Structures are given as structure tokens and as C-alpha cells.
Amino acid sequence: MTARLSHRFVVIAGRLAVLVVILIGTELGVRYGVLSELFFSSPSQIWKALLTQLSSGSFLTDSGITIFETLLGLFCGSLLGMTVGLVLPQLRFVSNVFEPFLMVLNGIPVIVIAPLFILWLGLGILSKIGISVYIVFFAMFIPVYTGSLRLDTTLVDALQVMGATRLQTFWKVIVPSSLPSVYTGLKIGSGLALIGAVIGEFVASRSGLGHMILYASGTLDTPTLYLGIITLAAFAAILSFTIDALGPVLVPWRFSDEK
């Protein structure tokens, strides 16, 4: 037990050390001209950029917009992907007709689809949400759809023998048995939702963190560029931890390993 504890302690200390080396290294490197100010920013410069942004810039609005686009894209895309993934296998004819189209659509890189969304939905946040929904949809649809094709038919038989209607079987067997796939879809989708939103902002936008990053890059404002990247990284990390924490709520039977 003590060996395991001390091992954990060493790992955490190691991680902190890496962080400190990066922070001090860039701080000193930039200050003494070893690292070019054009390509790197010191932590103190980034901190200054944050303070300037907070007092006079659009940083908070931009962050809020990107977070809003991401969360809405994740929510709508997941809901849509889950619904289609669950209902499609129930309708064999429709499923057979549409499957190749969906698979081809899924194969198109999102970056080439993005301009189309801008064209359809304009420069505002709607097009970014659209792109986000589009890629999250597939991240959710694919695991749920393939999962329900692998459904344990014995469970369906058992319910049928008990006299369940098709609708009862759907809600009591098919939907709950898809929840592990839904969890997988959420995990993949949460990362993609953010990518979708930022790609949309990169292609054409007037606000958002993607816009801020692109603008900072164009004006050679390197500290603000780093500020944008760090903010996105922090948001992505928080989102990922939140989705991980949803596991025991969504699929409690997979997480209770008591014997």
C-alpha cells in the first residue's frame, strides 16, 4: 500500500516538474532572447495579454460564444445521432436504403463541408453549431447504430415471450442496451464538437475563440494567440472530465464492479 502511494506521489511530482520546467523555460528563454518573441510567448506575456483582453478586449465574449456553440452542437448532434442510430435498425427497408449514403457522408472530411455550412447558415454562430452538430451526429450515430445491430436477440426473445409489444421491447431492451455506445459516442463527440465549432470560426466568422486566434495570428499578436490555445485546451479538458464523470450515471451497471 505504501509502495503504491509513494509511486502515485512520484508520478504527480513528476508531472508538476514537467509543467514547471515548461513555464520557467519559456519565461527565461523569451526574456533572454533564446526563444524568439515572434514564435513563443512567456507565461508573464500571456498573463498580460489576458489582463488586457479582460479590461478592453473581446476574450470573454469570444470564449462564451465558442463554448456555447460547442455545447449546443454536442447536445443536438448527440440527440440526433442517438435517435437515428436507434430507430434506423428498426426500419429494415429505410435502413438498407440510407446506410450507404450515411457512410459516404461520414467519410467526407469536415473541413471541406464547413464552407457549405457557412454558405447555408451565414457567418454567425448558427453555421458553427451546424458544423458541430454534423460531426457529433456521426460520432454518436456510428457506435449506436453498429451497437444495435449486434443486439443480444435472446433478450428480445425473452421479452417477447413475456408478452412485450414492439414498443415495450424498444424502450426496455434496445434503448438501455445502447447506453454504453451512447457513452462512447459522447466521449468522441465532445472532442469533435469543439473541433467543429473552431473549424467553422476559422473558415469565416466575426467572433469566437477561433476568430480571436486567427486575428491574433494575422496581427502577429503571439501572446493572445497562445491565450486562445490555452483557453481551448482548458475547456476541452474540463469537457472531457465532465463526460468521464457521466459514465457511472449513464451506465451504472458497467461501473459497479462489486462481487
Place this chain on the structure above:
Amino acid sequence: MLEFRNVSFSFAGRRGTVEVLHNVSFACKEDEIVAVIGPSGCGKSTLLSLAVGLRQPSGGEVLVDGRPAKGADRRLGMLFQQTTLLPWRSVVENVELGLEIRGEPKAARRRRAMELITQYGLAGFERKFPHALSGGMQKRTALAQTLAAEPTVLLLDEPFAALDAQTRVVIENDVVNICRSGKRTMLLVTHDIAEAISMADRVVVLSRRPATVKEIYEIPLSREAKSVGDVPGMPGFTQYFNRIWHALDISVAGADAAA
């Protein structure tokens, strides 16, 4: 009372029609346990799926209390070979599933489920997920689930095959007692000759595919014995075992080569 009357079953295979069952007729009376035994793949499990309406006979009919069994029938309860407990439901939620499907009010079905849980030695485990239980307890839960719907005819599809030898005898004994005390009809499909002799009043031996009824043996041992575990030690057991073994006419590769 469950009766198979001239039941045939065939399906369209890759190389034409495959006949699985041919003119199978036998009946299980009230308060009687009948075992069906036959070579692997002869279609003995198909008999059960015909009775519960998972498949339709291509000829003949299945009667429950003199009336044709059509689709899911309240009078029938089935215990499957594989586990059919829903992994996302706790033990008590699984036990009450059949009653829930029938639309019984929550309080009533919960009360009934808890009675059965206590009766079958699952008290204290009602909130656990099935995977946290031993194989024997899972089988008990499935049994309680089937009995909650109060069927008059119990159908068992090799339900004990996966259990260890000791657990198996205990549960076999429980099932025999349930059947004898509740004036129920029971049809057991098995590949285990000893199990058939130990539990059943009659053993129906099916031939190879297309399966017909080859022999029917009346066996008094199960009713005379105090417990299922005592039957193999009773005088007469070996004779019945040998007669059924020869009726099954299973060629053992080694024996053939030696002959």
C-alpha cells in the same frame, strides 16, 4: 396441460428446405414433468420456441389446455439457456419485469417480486446488478422472474447446462418442488440423460433430424425420490440410463473405430 399434435417445422436453408421436426406428438399433463432429449442439433429447443410463438410450426399445432397457443401466452413461462436478465436492471427490477410488461401497478409488482426474492434465497441481493451475482443466483433470479407471472406451464431450455454440479442439483431440486407443489406442467429440454431421469416423470427421446418421437419412457424415480440428487443412486437408474443412451444412438467416434 401442453400438447404437441403432429407438429412439423421446416425452414428454407441455402440448399433447399430443411426439415427440423417431423410429426412430433406428445403431451405433458398437469402436475407432470416431461423431459425431451435428443442428439445435438435435432431441434429439441425448436419445440419450445414453437410453443411460445417465437416460431410458427409448418404443420400441426401446439395446444395449451386444449386451446391453440398463439404468440405470447400468459399461461406459459420460459427459462432460457442463456442468461436473459437485463444487465442494467437490479435483481428486483428484473424479477418484476414480466408484471411490468403486463401493466401491473408498481407497488403490487414490487411486493410480489420481493416475496419471490425472499422465497428463492435472494434477500439482501435485490438491489444488486445481475453481473454481481454468482451463476446459480442469476439462475434463481431468472426463475423468480419467470414465476412472477404465475405461468401454469413451465418451459425449460437446457437452463442448467452452464452451472457447476452442486449448484445445479440444488436448483434442479427447487424447480422440481415448484412444479410438484404448484400443480404445474413442466417441459424440460436437455441433452443430459441423468438430468432427464432425475427430474422427469416421462422422458421423450427424439431421433436425429428430421426429428420424430423415437421412444417415450415412464420413469417413476423422480417422484419417489426425496431429492433430485438421490435419483442417480436409486436402483433402476442405470437401466434407464442405458436404455435412453441406446435409444439416442449416438455414435462415439472411438467406439466406431474400434468396432
